[in-house]
Amino acid sequence: MKKNIGNITAAMAVFMAVAGFGIGSRAGSFEVKAEKQEAKADDKKSTDSDAKEEETTKEQESTQEAVTEDEGIKAERRLPEGFSVSGLDDGVKTMTALSEALEKLQNKVDEKKFILSVNREQIESSFSDLGASIENKEYILSEAGKYTSGNMIERFAKSAGLIENPESITPDIEFNEEALNAFFKRANSKNPNAPVNATIKRVNGAFEITPEHDGYAVDKESTVDKLKEAILKSGEDTIEAQVTKQAATVKAEDLKDIKDVLGTFTTNYSSSTSERATNIAVGTEKMDGVLLMPGETISGYERMQPFTIKNGYKMAKAYQNGLVVDSVGGGACQIATTLYQAALRAEVKITERKNHSMIVGYVQPSGDAAIAGDYKDIKVTNNRSTPIYVEAVTSGRNVTFTIWGKEDRSGDRTIEFVSEVINETPKGKTYKDDPSKPVGYVRKESDGHKGRVSKLWKVVKENGVEVSRELVSSDTYRMADDIYIRGTRVDAPAPTAAPVENTEGGGETANDAPADNGPADNSVDVSQGPGFDPNINAGQ
Template identity: 25%
Template sequence: MKQYEQTFMLTFKCFTFLLLILVISGCTPSTRTPEPNHLPPQALANEGGASGGVLPEGTKVDDLDLSGMVVPEASLKLEEWAKDKLEETRVLLYNNTEIPITLKDLGIDVDHQKTMEEVENTPGQTLPSVLKADSLKANQTLQEKLVKIARPAKDASYKIENDKFVINPAESGRTVVIDRLIRDIQKISLSDVPKRLDIPVVEVPASVTTESINTLAFDTVIGESTTKFSVSEGNRSANLTAAAKALDRKVIRPGETFSFNDTVGPREPETGYKEAYVIINGEYVKGTGGGVCQVSSTLYNAVLLSNLKIVERMPHAVAVSYVLPGQDATVNYPNIDFKFNNDTSNLLYLRSNVKSGVLTLQIWGKKLGKSVRIERQVEKIMNYKTEKRTDRKLPAGRIVQEQKGSKGVVVNTWRVIRDGNGNETKQFLGRDLYAPANRILRVGSRGLSET
């Protein structure tokens, strides 16, 4: 028994010695910190971010869960998710118009770089996707898609029908504010882009309004003058008719100066004018365009009665028969002209009428509650002389009157304007001197001796 106890004690001591050796040699389980790549995701996040590692629980972009993914895998997942979302059909709305379109067609895309930077910098959170836009592509696409919605403004205009001023009203235009639409989409995340998008449209006013055209309208005759002529003088009548026709239906804009010569043009055979009597150096001789001065003088009187501004006017050298002295206006292309200015705020419209030896010129405009009359004062009258000219074509003793004599006169002329309250303003038009036109007699001398 004693021997057995000794054996047990020896065995126990050996076992204890061996155990001590194992402890000293490091065979017990290790308590060293594991390498970083063996850390759990939450521990990784606590060590300073997700770069190059696994994204922690709760990491999302919009409704896309990226938890437990490494960054490259999450970036690829984001691209696939965005591609599907961008190809979903949306609807652009304006009133009752619906236009199907995708965000991809609009040039909208997810900014992957910025979005993933946000994910890496703030892992474990739900972040909105960052959108970007290709403005050029968006504009090109929308210009095509929205062509029926956008429309240019239509300016007001006018036309003259049957001597009436007819207004074509202005119409406002519409333009789609493409930049605003794109900016509004970029402000939200991809998942929050609504399925139906209102199209931002603004009204574009017309440059020329209906009101501005209405101010130009004429509605009545403001000045009219009539003179008579002999239809038996065929060439003169033809010239007068041609010049009157050149004036007919002419429109004179506010502020515009009307030139008789510019409107009627050259009086030459090439322009259809014929030879008729004209006054040169106080004597009636044949010249191309005779009769045109009656048109300019008739127009002058209509202008006076319309209370318009006279810019240029010259009287004849001798008094004419178709208007009173002081109320004529001679013309001679291109040197002597008759001009007046439209100093009203509306259009002026000319009408001429030649019928049965009567010439009538009208000026249409707006009545301003004023009336006009012409006053004259004859300052001096000068008698004409009789001039006798020998004519060997006539038999001796025969006398033929070649030209009637007309007295000379000096006359002062005024225009008197009376307003709606009865107040009168007197405008001095000028002091005109008309030389006498000699009476010319042709005396026959055929058969008489020249001595």
């Protein structure tokens, strides 16, 4: 009992010292020191000087009280002995310092690089590439806050147990799972002994399957543990990855049932320019031959990008801010649209799809899918229990997507997709004045489009009888005017020459005859301009 009292007394003494309070000399006696000044004035001898002295004294009292209060706040935010966070300096003694130290630790994590060694192959990377973050930062601050909140007695009660049972928290480092998987995939690609998955390819109208073989791959769990250990150390680390014998994740047996057409769709681009046709051929080839295991996703943008000349694309027409403009890779949206339509018919999951800003002419209303940078994409996910295969081909100015797999839907069941136009807004004309061109000059700069609001419905029939009608999407397409350049320059008439006196009296000179300026040209120069693309605007 005496020992416990002694421990409590010692703990209280330590706490009071840390908190910034004075301690009396007798055991068990604590005296909180606080100085206050009092100003005394003699009522009978009050003078103007005394009043000033009293005012000064009050200001000093106010200042002293503010200092005392500030010190009290600082004391309350001070961390007790026995509480610590692994990986942080011992000098972290307050809540403010702890918060700043955790922020610095996250910055250190973001900047830290490492090397993973796999069978003598070295893969350089950084922890920021793995999406590393301190997952329990808020927990650490919350746990520390328990010892710095409440009054003095409450804080003492919470802190007393730390003397015999100190609390030390280790920052919990978590990685982004997608980034981590991509890193291990890259690491195993440099590993000559890694397992190889079975593959499938459609060649000359038939499927060819290459069998898998097992091998030795990076052990993910143990390597992640090593990465977490290295992240809190100083300097760049070389981590020796542990490899274990692993089986291939895709086996030939899994692929043998890919033989049924789940959905197919074709669009035509016969009216496109040669540049746009090239882009469709190049992009379609990049989309061909994709195997999607259950849960996997194909992204049109990721497969076709970068849209550069170096990657095989050409300048062609595309939509931008309500105009048809020249863009590298113009035509990629028709590829995205064709995949979208095939995926609808295969009834696989459409993870992402966005309509164009304006209408297109190669598919029914609300049946399109756009690609624009990385903010408009077509993504299709295999939500089936068996793998699917995406085939994409061009032939005779047609692009066709076919999704293959194992058919498990009833033969008596059919689906169709019906467009419904809710309303349309006719396009108008907008003129842009050009003072460098004469009055009467008109040229079409960009072809417009009517606005539209439409819906796409999925209609399911069994034995020819409709059993359900489901809304797929409701889309709005903006209206854009035809844009014309109109000349506004008014040319001054040519000055009339002064008559010349005929001294010989022999008839009129050429100057007397009216000038022959030719017939007035009242024709209007109207061209389709650089924005015209009949494939995009057909019939619109």
